[in-house]
Structures are given as C-alpha cells and as structure tokens.
Amino acid sequence: ATLDDVKARGKLNCGVTTGLVGFAAPDANGVWEGFDVAVCRAVAAAVLGDPMAVEFVPTTGKTRFTALASGEIDMLARNTTWTFSRDVDLKFDFVGVNYYDGQGFMVPKELGVSSAKELDGATVCIQTGTTTELNLADFFRANNISYEPVPIETNAEAQQQYLAGACDVYTTDASGLAATRATFEDPSAHVLLPEIISKEPLGPLVRHGDNEWGDIVRWTLNALISAEELGVTSANIGELSAGTNNPEVNRLLGTEGNLGEMLGLDAEWAKRAIMAGGNYGEVFEKNIGEATPIGLARGLNAQWTDGGLLYSPPFR
Amino acid sequence: MSELAIDREIDRSKMQVSDEVAIQITNMNKWYGSFHVLRDINLTVNKGERIVIAGPSGSGKSTMIRCINRLEEHQQGQIIVDGIELTSDLKNIDKVRSEVGMCFQHFNLFPHLTILENCTLAPIWVRKTPRKEAEETAMHFLEKVKIPEQADKYPGQLSGGQQQRVAIARSLCMKPKIMLFDEPTSALDPEMIKEVLDTMIELAEEGMTMLCVTHEMGFARQVANRVIFMDQGQIVEQNEPEEFFNNPKSERTKLFLSQILGH
Amino acid sequence: MSELAIDREIDRSKMQVSDEVAIQITNMNKWYGSFHVLRDINLTVNKGERIVIAGPSGSGKSTMIRCINRLEEHQQGQIIVDGIELTSDLKNIDKVRSEVGMCFQHFNLFPHLTILENCTLAPIWVRKTPRKEAEETAMHFLEKVKIPEQADKYPGQLSGGQQQRVAIARSLCMKPKIMLFDEPTSALDPEMIKEVLDTMIELAEEGMTMLCVTHEMGFARQVANRVIFMDQGQIVEQNEPEEFFNNPKSERTKLFLSQILGH
Amino acid sequence: MTTLTDPPRESFKLSMLIYDTRYRSLTIQIVALIGFLLLIGWLIGNTAQNLADLGKEPSFGFLAEPAGYDINQRLLDYNSQDSHLRAGLIGLLNTLLVAVLGCITATVLGVVIGVLRLSKNWLVARLMTIYVEMFRNVPVLLWIVFTMAILIETLPAPRAFRGENPEASMMLSDSVAVTNRGVYIPEPLFSNSLGNVHLFGESAIRFDVSLDLIAFLAVLMAGFWVSAWIKRRADRIQEETGDRPTTWWQRIAVVVVPTGILLTVLGFHLGYPELKGFNFSGGIHLRNSLIALWLALSLYTAAFIAEIVRAGIMAINKGQTEAASALGLSPRRTMSLVILPQALRVIIPPLISNYLNLTKNSSLAIAVGYMDLTGTLMGITLNQTGRELETVLMGMLVYLTISLSISAVMNWYNNRVKLVER
C-alpha cells in the first residue's frame, strides 16, 4: 500500500509543476514553495511528521498522469482540473478541491475590450497541456467567433508573448492570470474579462484503488480547511491542542476520539499538518493572497460561512 | 622477375627430407561464388621439404597456401596438416594454426605493439607461455633474424625488410612445424629482398618444412627441393628445381619461365 | 638522382631553335610575404628551345615556371609570353594559358572524368571545338602517348606512368606553343619514368618549345639545348648541356652536380 | 585421379554445436534470436500486464474521436470537431513543411557561409568561423527558444501599426507586414478561378486540390520541358560546331510567357494583408512559431553544412584548380566542371544526414508551440486521451519512415557517384 511505501521510504513523492508563480517554484536554495507545495508538505507532516520530508517531482502536463499511474509519485498536487474522464477513464481519484478556479481572459486595457464575445479574430495565447485549449475551442465554437490559438508550454513564455503583444489575449485559469498580472511592470494596464468560461476545480489526486491513501490525502486537505473554519491557526494550535471545549477541534487535533487511528496514523496527524504551513487560510494568504505580489482575493475560495465554496465535511 | 644472386654457400647438411608426411592435400576443390579457383589439388609435403610454388598472377597460389591454415575454407576434398584434418571443427583449426606459421606479402605486423610485443603476443595468449619465457624466446628469434636491437621500436619505425624479418620471427616464436610464405619479398626494394631471403635460407638450413609462393627463382633453384607450377587453379607441373628450370615439360611452364626469366 | 639510359637514337633534325622569341622575362621579382623567392630573373626563350631547369630544392624552379602561365603572380618586372605581356589583365592571362601547356608532378588529372573527357574538356569549353573533332584530336594524342586503349577508363584505374602520359596528352590537345613541365617524373617508379621521358623526347623531336624542371640528367644531356641552374631564387648559371655538365663554372653548380651525379 | 569421395560422415555430437564452425554460427544466431524473442516477449508481456492493471486496453479507437482542440497552422482544412487522426495528419504535414523549408534555407545559408569561410577576406572568414562555432556549440533547443524570444521581443506587435502615427509600418509598398505574430505576405488569388476538386469525401485524409494550381504547374512543367529541349539542342549544336548558341532568353521566355498568359486568363491578382480588428487579415500568414523554428533549425544546421561544404571544397586538391587554370578554363568553368562535380561527391552524403538531423530536430517544435507531429499526436492528443503507448509508438513509426526514406535516397546516390578506382 502507498502509506507503507511512503513510511518505509521516509519521504513523500509529490508531483508538482515545473514552475508556476505562487503555486510551485524552487527558491534560490532549491526549496520548493507555493500553494500546491503546501498541500504536499501538510500530507508529509501528517504521515511522516516532517513537512520537509517531501521529494518534489516536477511534472509537465504530459508526464504528470503517467508519473502518478506508474507509482513514481504518491500524489499529484499540480493545479489539475477535476474532470470526469480523468477521474473515470484515466483511473485517478481526486480527493478534493484546494482551489476553485475557472478559465478567464486577460487583455490589455488599451484594446478597449470589455467582453470575451468581442474577441472575434483575436490571437489568443493558451497554455497547453491542460483543459484550457478544449474549453477555449468550445467557447469560441459555441459563440461562433473565430480566433487564432497560440499554444505555449509554460506560463513564463506565455507571459512574455502576451506582454510583447504577440497575442491579444491570454487565457488560462483565472488564478494564473491574476498571478501573472501581479508581476507585470504596470498591472493596471491589463484587465481580466468578466467571462469565466469553465469550471476548473483544482485539486490533489491519487491513484485509483488505494482508498486508505486517498483518505489520508483527502482528510489532510479537509483538516486544513476545517482548521480555518474552526479558527485553528498555526499560532494558536499549541494552545488549542491542550484541549478545548469545542469537541470538533479536539477531534481534529487528536485530543479526543481516535480519528488518526482510523486513518492508520497517530492522533496528532492533523495537528502536524496544520502546523506545517498553517490552516488553509494561512497557506492562501502566504502564497497567493492579497498581501503577496500575486494578490488573489479569496472569492470562491472563501469558507462557506463567508459565502465561498470551501466546505469541509465534518470531523466526526 | 630478376634472379637474385645468393652469394653464400648454402649448408645442405640439415636439409634432409624425412618420410613423415607434414601436409596431405587430397582432391581439394575451392570456389569463390561460382568461380572455381582451386581444381582438384593433390599434394603431399613431407617433413623437411622446401617447396616453392610459382605461377602466373591469379593462378590460385595464395589461395592454396591460405587454405592450409584455413584462412580460406575449402569446399571439397581433404587437407591434413600434421595429422590433423582441417574440418570445420574449431579445435582442429586452432591446433593447426598454432603448428603452422605464416608470412604475408604485406607483413601484417600489429602497428600498435612494439616488435617484442608482436612476437610475444601469440605465445602468451595462445600457448600460455609465461611472459618472461616468451620474451626470451622472442629475443632469441629476433637475434636470429638479426634485429634484436629493434625490439622496443614500433613496426612503423622499421624498414620493409626489417618488418618482414620481424614477421618471420613472430611466426617462429610459436615454434611452428611448418612455415608458409606468401610472396614475402614482393613488396620490398631489391636491397631488402636479400636480407629476407637470407633469413629464409637460414631457416631452410635448419630443416624447417616450408611452402613458399615466390618469384625469386634464385631462391627456388638453390633452396627448394621441389618447385610446383600452378595455373588456372591447378597444379600443372612439379619437379626438382634443376629439372624444372632447365627442362620444363609443359607448354605453359615454358611460356611462364620464358617470361619471368627472359628479359 | 640516377642517370637513366635513354636507349634510342634521338632524331635532332626537327629540334631547331628559331630566332623568334617565345618567352621573355625581364628583371622579374617575386616575394611570398616578405620572403624573396625569385630575384631579378632575366630569361629569353626562343621558339623551339628545350630548356632544363635544375637546382636544389626550394630554389624557386617551380615558382618560376608557374609564373610563366600565371599560376603565381609576380610583383616586379615583366613576363612576355608569345608577344603577350602578363599583367593582371584577365584576357591576357586566358590567352597565355591557352598557348602554354603545363604538366605537374602529381599529374592532376580530373578523377571524375574519363581519360577521353579529361582530354576533350578544355578544347570543348575553351577552344570551342566541336566534340567530335575534340575527340578525334584527343585520340590522336592518346595514340601518340601510346595509351589509346585506356580512353574510356578513369584516371584512378591507370598506373602513375600512364596517368602522366595522359596529362601530357591533355595539355597537347590544346595545341600549345610552349610546354612547361614541373618534375614530371619525380613521383614515378623507375620503369614508368622511362615511358614518360620517351613521350617527352618525342615531343622535343617535333620541335616543341619546352621548359622542364627535372633532375633526369640523362634527359637534360641528350634533349635540352640549354640547362639553367637556379639557387636561392636566382639563375646562377646557364649553358649548353655538354658544357654545363662537363665544365661547370660556378662553385654552387659544381657542388650541386657532385651531389646529384656523384653518390 | 578425380574421383571425388565424400569425407566419411561424422556422427553429430553435441559439442559440435559450439566447436564446429558450420554449426557454431547457427548456434550463435539461434541463441541470439531466442534471446531477442524472449526480450520482446518479456516486454510485451509486461506491457500487457501493466495495461491490464491500469485498465487500459491498447486500442486505436481514439483516433476516430473528435480532437476537440484547434490548430492554428494547418495546410489542410481542420476544425476542432475533426478526429485525432486528422489532427495528427495536420501535424505531420507541418513537420514536413518545416523540414523542407529548413533544408532549403539551411543549404543555401550553409553553402554561402562555407564558401565565405574560405574567403581571402580575413574579417569575413573570422566572422563566419565565429558563426559556425557559436551555432555548433550551443544546443539547438536553446537556439529555438532564443530565436522565438528575439522575434517576439524585437518585432512590432500589430498594435504598433495602428493609430495616427503608427510606430511601425508595412514594408514593400504596404504589401508585407512583419509583426511579432508572424509575417503577412500577399497571397495569390484568381478572379476566374477554376475551383477545387475535393478528394476522399469526409474521411480523415480528405483534401482539396486547387485546379488553378494544377493548371499553373502543368504549364510550368511544359515550359521547363521545352526549355530543357532548347538546352539539349544547344548542347547538340555545341557538339557539332563547338559554338554554343545563346539561348538563355529563349529558355526564360518559353517558361515565363505561357505561365504569364495562363495567370492573366485566370485573373491572377495578389491579396494584400491589411490591419483589421485585432490582426492583419488577408494574405498568407507565416506564423512566428513557424518562422522561429524554421530560422533556428536553418541557422543551426547551416553551421554544420558550412563545415561540410568547406571540407568538401578543401578535399579537392589545389592541383585540380591549378590544372584547370593551366588548361585555360575560366574560374567559373573550373568551378562548375571540375571542382563542384568532385566536391559534391564528398558533400552530399553528410549533407543528407544533416537533412535527417534537421527533420528529427523539428520535433522540438513544441518549445515554440508549433503544431507539428510531436505537438499534435504526441502532444495534445496524448494529453487529452491518455493513450501514451499508441500515440508515442505511432509517432516514432512515422519519424522512422521519414528517416528511412531519406537514407534510402542517400544510399542510392552514394552508389551512383562512387569514384572509379583501381
């Protein structure tokens, strides 16, 4: 089973992108950082007790599924859209959603475009290897407008082409657009169009068939989300784990019940996962939130209590 | 080809022909594709015999002696060398090859090895002689061919005649019972030819069984005990040298001799 | 260099030297970079003269005759060939080159063309001769150099001597008034040298003006009417062959002759 | 004396399998064959097992399904509802397009550079050496992304053509627009067009043939044929009389005049690109990705070709030129009659293997988003369908076919021009 393999190895093999601003990139010391990376670290902390015990495997759009299917990686946290065919046909299990996204468009303000429907004849930069090119084809076909697709492998190059005016529009997941725009010399010269042409629930996934391992990843993600909902942060977690009078917090942090044991882990698994990088909100703020250069608003990714879609099943 | 004067007395005391058979070729035939190079060759060579093979170019001389140590394969008939029949059995082939030494027109020394290494290579790897012993033997034979001082040079640094003598020494180091020569002097300048022939004569004087393809008729006359004339893949005539040169029987032989000695 | 016996009577009847000037070189100087290869050369060659140029290696013999058909450029002085002065005027150069034939040490046949094509190439493209006529001329000259039967072979299939004779025939096909030879025999084996010299002698017998760099002293003695000795880029001595060989004047000439004939 | 008796039959012994030269080679070969078959069997077995575990049956059914993605550069009509097979075909044509274009420009560039490297002009020779070393010693992939970046960063965007005082303007009297999206050049149009013929119905390999083009090519071929006839006639005259009639204007005329007439009849005119909406429209659009790939592959391969050309020319002994000069041949004739025929024998075999390399390197198209075979079949199709095995194997097979055809041509040529030696 994967859990045993991971434990025996003492390292979690986690597939990430080869580099996407805010979501995964190595820093000067070779330490990976980012929103997707944080999920990997949380799982490693939960399973192995050490958030640094992760081996990051950079994957491309093409290699990611093979890497997972062949067992080269234990889980994939690489802004991968949860679709029917990937779940069913490619035989993977999506364990949840860590980012609700949708495909959007970014155009220079000077073009004076206010809706994607006005893009007839435009040249569109697309990042290949994702669902974006299919969505795009469907959208333009449905609206019966023509366009010129410019497929590009990496975000960095797409950004370069877009800025140089080699394409009028850049389309990818809205989060990516915002993140990219944030690093422009003059971000205010570009607008995101209102149309979001697809649903892009991005989430970590594991292989079909090993439900125990799937549960661990799923509930680690849920623990991060629940922690935010319950007000558990990396700052107060030490205090809270001494015991509180909220039973759900207690169950989450392992002071009550035996949830960890059911997962095949120890009682403090979730505590360690949360301590690795903080709860969902903290991870968000630190990597892509409004305080960072990327400056994404929570939007759909706010807790359900705040009008967002984040909704973790109860720990019980 | 010119008849080179061999200017010393030849000691024929040891050049005895024994009754034992060294090589026995019976009804041997060979084809290259559909071209019949060797036709029904029958030849018996006794130990101690010194045979010169002559004949026009393309008559199959080289092919015949190359069959004797299986550098070429014959298709019909029998070749027995030193009691061992040459069949496709590898062990026999190896055995025969280590009994039979061969010298080529172009020496075929190994240019990446020194003279000494050239000479010790086969004894060490084939005969499994200890290196020291092999080197001693090699020096012995290098002295015999009169170039011990070149032992540490590379073949490329030697003249053609010296190279051919090294080639002979290299064969001798395997202590062969029979030596085959394929036009050993034809790639050499006149001065060098003499050096090599001298070496070969010495060998003959020690009683070595030799088969020699050559056009050096002086050598044939004085050293050989039999001259074989080949044409079109067949042995046309064979005889003692005196008879062969002075009284050839076949028309072809006459024609050949007139060409090669004539002008 | 050996003195090869030329074994036939040489017919000197046509070998008359006329008074007309074929080549006139006046105060010619040439440098390679800052190296002064040819120093103040003065030379007049009359029609029908057969001049042999000798001299130690590096003395500038090749350079001088290559200047005559402008394969090398001279920097000072004047060269007039058949009344045309060699300047950097391209038309003059072309005219001179089609009057002057040249044979090189290494033949420089065109390996991708047959012998016949080698011989007809220049007549067809430079002289604008009809192919048929060019081929007839070519066969004529090939017969003269005694290899008409090789006409359809490629140069690679011929021996060195045959190749050099083809090279001569190739030059002759342009019906040149003057022939230059740059050591035509020095890359050849002795037997082949004879073939080529024979061809050159025949040419001389027909009255061709020839300048020939060669070390074949037999040829110089019997065919040349003048021998020029060069050293250090200068003409050191010139004389009739008999005088030149028997009674050299300059110390350098004596030294040179003793070296090349003496050994 | 000639009674041929067979040697006594030896009884077969097992050791003969190893020590008898007759059987030995058979033994080795059979062992090798068995080993090979075992290896193949093992691989296939593993694959079947693994695929079964993954629940994927190998099948090529996906090829008939709609591809769902768009391809910008297409030589045949295609839309996102066409099948994966057609998408692959479009990709293959794009591969061939860039390979052919690349080989042509690489040859031209390489020959020029190779010759300039031998130039007596010190500066030019040095510059060319620098060029060659620079391109040969840096990976081609780097050159491809570099070229793309240069095109994108240095050329004006279409928006620079807009406005009262545009920063950029079209070239050649407004007929060519060079932008960082590509180059727009005029396209040939026919007002009395003969129309198209549609072949292969609605299948994946359907395509249209323009009758205008066919007519044009037919007239052109006829023109060349007549021109060749004139040349042969001139050859004949030269052979007979030695003088070569001046025919170049006749030869040009028989090609140009009829085609000109045909074009006029068909109502030939050029469609110029013009700025409309976001982009230029009209004209032929050579996309940046194509140009970058084409340029980078050409420049890179040209460096190798230059070396080959240089080596080829240097391989021709200086004596050959001298002999030709001494015979009075002009430098031009020396080149065409003596040097080139010989140099070509040396040059062409390595040249063709460089064509092969260029074709294979064109698979790096994905780095600039050019939709070649690797980008479609082994790229997006693989990605969308998850059929790694089928797509990658198909792709390799296609490349192999292309390579083997090129090598076949090379072998044929090599055998034809071998110099006759003794």
Add this chain to the structure above:
Amino acid sequence: MSDISFVRTEMLPEQDPPASTVGLIGWLRENLFSGWFNSILSLVSIYVIYVILSGLLSWAISPTWGAHSLNECREILAGLGREGHYAGACWGVISERWLQLMFGFYPPEHYWRVILAFVLVGVGLAPVLFDKAPRALLWFTPIFPFAVAWLLWGGTIWGPLVAMAGFVVGYFAYRFVSGIAGGLLGIIAAFAAPVIWWLFLAGPVAGALGAILPIGIEAVESRQFGGFMLSVTIGITAILISLPLGIVLALGRQSNLFIVKALCVGFIEFIRGVPLITLLFVASTLLNIFMPPGTNFDIILRVIIMVTLFAAAYMAEVIRGGLAALPKGQYEGADSLGLNYWQAQRLIIMPQALKISIPGIVSTFIGVFKDTTLVSIIGLLDPLGLSNAIRADTNWNGIVWEIYGFIALVFFIFCFSMSRYSMYLERKLQTGHH
C-alpha cells in the same frame, strides 16, 4: 644562335618586398581590401560587428549584480536614468541562481563531492585522451566510474565495491569455465555470472557488508540533480556505458551471422531514425509500462537508459568507421597466429579501431551533451528546465535573456573546448603514424 652561357658571379642579396605588400597596409590590402567586392564585404562586416557589439555591450554592462528581484533591477537602472525594456541586463538573477544552475538541488554542503567527481572523471579519462598523461593513471581508469558514482549518489561504499566485484566475478567465471569447457562457454559464463551476481547476490551482500561495516557518505537522490550537473552526469554516463554497447553493436553489424547482423542493424537504424525527444517520451511515459509490474526506477535513471541507447547507436557507427579503416591483413595476421575471435578483437582489432575512433567519440559526446537539454521538455530541471522554474519565481518573473545567455555561454565553453580537442586529435592522427 647567340652564346647562351651565363654565370652569375655574385649572388643577389635578399630584398624587401615592395612597400605596398607588407606591413599593416600590405596586410590590410591583402586581407581586407583586395578588390571592390572584398572591400564591400569588409565594410559590411565591420558595420555588423559594430551594431551587434554596441547593442550588446550597452545592455550587458549594467550594475545589477546585487539585485534580489527584477523590480530591484528596474529601480537600480531607473536610478541611473536608464529606462525602458532594454535598459540593461538584470544580473542579479545569475548571481543569486548560478549555483543552482550549476548544481541543481544538490545539497550545498556536498558540492565538493560533485566537483571532486568531475575532477576524477578528468583524471580517469586523461590517460585515454592524452598521450602525455602518465601511464600510471591507467589503473585508475577502470575504477573511476564507480568512484564517481559513489561520490555523486553517496550511500554506503559497499554498493559500488560490490558492483565492481561483478567484473571480478565475471573474470574468474571466465577463467574457470573456459579452463574446463572451452572458450565460448567461458565467454557465456563471463557474461552470465556477473549478471547473476548483480541481479541476485549484489544487493544482499552489499546490505550485509553495510550492516557489518557501515562506511559511507550521505546519500543524495538523483531527483536532487539538476542544472549543468545533471546534463554532465547524463552525458558522461551515457557515453561511458554506450562505449561497450557500441562496440558490441558495431561488431554485430560487421559480423557475417545474418540474424545477429539484422538485429544490430535494426536496432541502430531504429534509434538513429527517430528523434531523441520521442525516446525521452518513451522514458517518461512508457518505460515503466514495459517493465515488470511494480518496478519503479526514477526518471533520471530512465532518461539515462534511453540516452545511453541513443548514444550507443551513434557510437556503433563511429566504431564501425574505425573498424572499416583497419586493413584486412590485421585480421589475417591475428588468425594465422592462432588467436581466437575474442582475443583478436581485444588485443589487435579494438585497440587500433578505438584509437582511430576517438575524435568521432568526442563529437558524439558533444552531440549527446547538447541534446541533454531536451530533458527539460519532459520536466527534468536541467539548465533549460531550471530557467523556467526560476522564471516562475515571483522575484524573477519576466527575466529572459540573462538566463538564456548564461546557459548558452556555459554550453559554449564546454562544447567548444571539446571540439577543439577533437580537432587536435584528428590532426594528430593524420600525421602521427608512429
């Protein structure tokens, strides 16, 4: 006829050539301005050089070495009054990331191991590549692959030692079996015994030895390899392993055994007929499918396998060229002395053929080394892959030329020096026949 005799009484001294042909002016005239065409060429070249250098230098000379982000660079340049897109290079990214570009994610405290490893490669290859290197180094040549592998990947020292022992096992198997059963069986045993050793015995033995005597250095996983170190590792491993493979393939292709020949030709032509990138796709997506269920070796190893096969096909052709250059007499000489096939190959044929092939081998290596950049397409972080990762860092998002330029420069230095070396060899082989 006039008297033709002439004797020079005193030799003419050497004179200086006319002034216009020597000195600077002469040189210029000869080399740059001989004729109008050459003059135009020269002027055009000078202009091109001027344009390129002026543009490049004004961009490259930029005091941004200390910057920590692109914005900081922009500020520094703006402070100098240099505005706009090409105001100047942002060298901060190189100063911050060059170690990463060189060593990837290798732990910095172990960089010395990488450096030492590549020095050892140099020492190990020196006696093969340079005639002047001391012959005594030759004994190190067979050992260095193991030493280098151990330094790079670390772990217990028993691994490489036990692997090396495989060859010793093979040798003794050969001696033993050929002693009792003859040459061919000996050869088979010599191949089979080490394979058995490596597959079944080496692991436990190394484990046991490691347990008894735990000597070793910290293990580094191949995933942590990156940057130029990754390229060099892939390149060198592929070339070293492909050499024996290439020899076998070349011999197979030369052999007159039809099936063996067909297999070798098929393999060589197949590999040479497909682009490397498709082989890398096989490595990244298919190789695990071809292996028995459950096998899982990491992507770098898989890439090395495919690149090795790729290099082997090219190597085979290079070595075939060397074999073809040997005169037939060498084979006959060996045969007539009674050497068997393998002895002849090892003692006579290969030493000569390989020597002739060294320039070709070096060129193949350059090619393979350059082609290692392709691994970035399948997501490995070689220099080019790392450049994407670096550009995905928020600080450096938007950087282009600086990284590409740096990578190109390093590649150029590597490849250029190797190509010079191979040219030197070619020249030496042309002239140097002992």
